[in-house]
Amino acid sequence: MKRALFSNIWLPVALLLPQLAIIAVFFYWPAGYAVQSSFYLQDPFGFGSSFVGLGNYQSLFRNSEYLKIANFTVWFTAIVTFFSLAIALVLAVKADRVIRGAKTYRTLLMWVYAVAPPVAGFIAVIMFNQSWGPLTEFFALFGYRFQVGVNFNDTAFAMILTSIWKQVPVNFIFFLSGLQSIPRSVREAALIDNRSASGRFWTVTFPLLAPTGFFLLIINITYALFDTFGIVDTVVKGEPGNNPMTLVYKVYVDGFRGNDLGGSSAQSVVLMALVLALTFVQFRLVERRIHYT
Numbered sequence: 001m002k003r004a005l006f007s008n009i010w011l012p013v014a015l016l017l018p019q020l021a022i023i024a025v026f027f028y029w030p031a032g033y034a035v036q037s038s039f040y041l042q043d044p045f046g047f048g049s050s051f052v053g054l055g056n057y058q059s060l061f062r063n064s065e066y067l068k069i070a071n072f073t074v075w076f077t078a079i080v081t082f083f084s085l086a087i088a089l090v091l092a093v094k095a096d097r098v099i100r101g102a103k104t105y106r107t108l109l110m111w112v113y114a115v116a117p118p119v120a121g122f123i124a125v126i127m128f129n130q131s132w133g134p135l136t137e138f139f140a141l142f143g144y145r146f147q148v149g150v151n152f153n154d155t156a157f158a159m160i161l162t163s164i165w166k167q168v169p170v171n172f173i174f175f176l177s178g179l180q181s182i183p184r185s186v187r188e189a190a191l192i193d194n195r196s197a198s199g200r201f202w203t204v205t206f207p208l209l210a211p212t213g214f215f216l217l218i219i220n221i222t223y224a225l226f227d228t229f230g231i232v233d234t235v236v237k238g239e240p241g242n243n244p245m246t247l248v249y250k251v252y253v254d255g256f257r258g259n260d261l262g263g264s265s266a267q268s269v270v271l272m273a274l275v276l277a278l279t280f281v282q283f284r285l286v287e288r289r290i291h292y293t
Contacts, residue, residue, distance in 0.1 A: 002234060007288075025064065031272065034265045034268045034269055034272075035265075035269055037261060037262055037265035038056050038057070038262060038265040038266040038268075039051060039052065039053055039054070039056070039262075040052060040270050041056070041262050041264050042053070042261040042262050044259030044260075044261060049262075052262065052293065056262045056263050056266035057263070057266050057270070059213075059263065060263065060267060060270065061264050066250065066267075069244075069245050069246070069247060069250050070247060072156070072244050072245070072246070073225070073246045073247045076159070076160060076163075076224060076228075076244075076246060077221060077224040077225055078158070079164075080160055080163045080164055080167065080220070080223075080224040080228070081161055081217065081220040081221055081224055083164045084114065084163075084164050084167040084168055084171055084220050084223075085171055085213070085216060085217070086169050086170075086222060087164065087171075088167075088168045088171030088172040088175055089171070089175050089209075089213075091109055091168070091172050092171075092172050092175035092176040092178075092179055093175075093179065093201070093205075093232070095109065095172070095176055096176060096179045096180065106176070109169060109172050110172065110173060111169070112166060112169045113169040113170055113173070115166060115229030116230065117166060117227060117228060117229065117234075118230035118231070118233070118234050120162050120163075120165070120166045120230070120231055120234075121162060121230055121231040121232070121233065121234025121235050122127045122234050123162070124148075124158050124159075124161070124162040124234070124235055125148070125149075125230070125234060125235060125237070128146050128148040128154075128158045130145075130146070130148070130149075130150075133146070136148075146158075148235065149235070149236060149243065152242055152243065152244055155235060155243045155244055156244040158235055159228070159231060159232055159235050159244065159245075162221075162226045162231050162235065163224065163231055165180045166228075166231065167220060167223055167224075170219070170223075171216050171220065174212055174215070174216055175209065175212060175213075176214070177212075178208075178209045178211075178212035179205070179209070180277050182205065182208050186204065186208070187200075187204075190203070190204040190205075207272065214282075217282065218279065219280060221282075222275070225246070225247070225248060226248050227284050228246065229246070229249055229252070231247055232244075232245060232246055232249045233249065233252075236249075247267065247270075247274075249272060250267060251264050251267045251268050251271065252264075254267065
């Protein structure tokens, strides 16, 4: 491994300063302020605040609605992550074998990547419109009428389906790149040793894709927790009511609509701690099973 040597010790520091300044201003300072605010009961119009210690956290974990949203967020994240990765892997394997029309096939699969989350949510609202939505009409043929924005389970299904649809192209790009980077000699050797296509995939291809899969696992969990905000906000039509919400959307609702600055700050701290703990577990346990070449 090559190491860069600098004649002046201050040169690398100067090169790192812009990036460190951005991290400090846009991450460490807001995170520190959120932690501080979580210990106070604040007036939303800035007329004062009172120290309540752990009161905001105690109220949080005694709130049955918050615990319900936390439970939904866990299931939402797990389902979106699993199916986004699984569908993208299947499509990447199929695309890697396509000979004719390969570019067209890949382009059709990747174009959704350019769609912003709020736009994806708006598409879901159209597709699941109660009066004339194409998907609503399709499921009505089987005797079920979707009520997105009204029924909890229907809204959750629309949110999950849209989130998966939005993320599959990203995973597809990385999986396809990983498949195409596998040496031809390795594939030929695997073909000689194992004639079964499924056997070759699970014993040769899948282990070689493990580093890519681990990277995408982290990306997809982060996406499901945070980047689906625009989808959730659009699908619930700005009126959460009894509709499903994720933890990050709950922070927005309580902080910007309910003007509960202290409570929303406590929620953001809990969410940050959850993500840090999850990342630590992934790198300590999951990465040990990954072999890099």
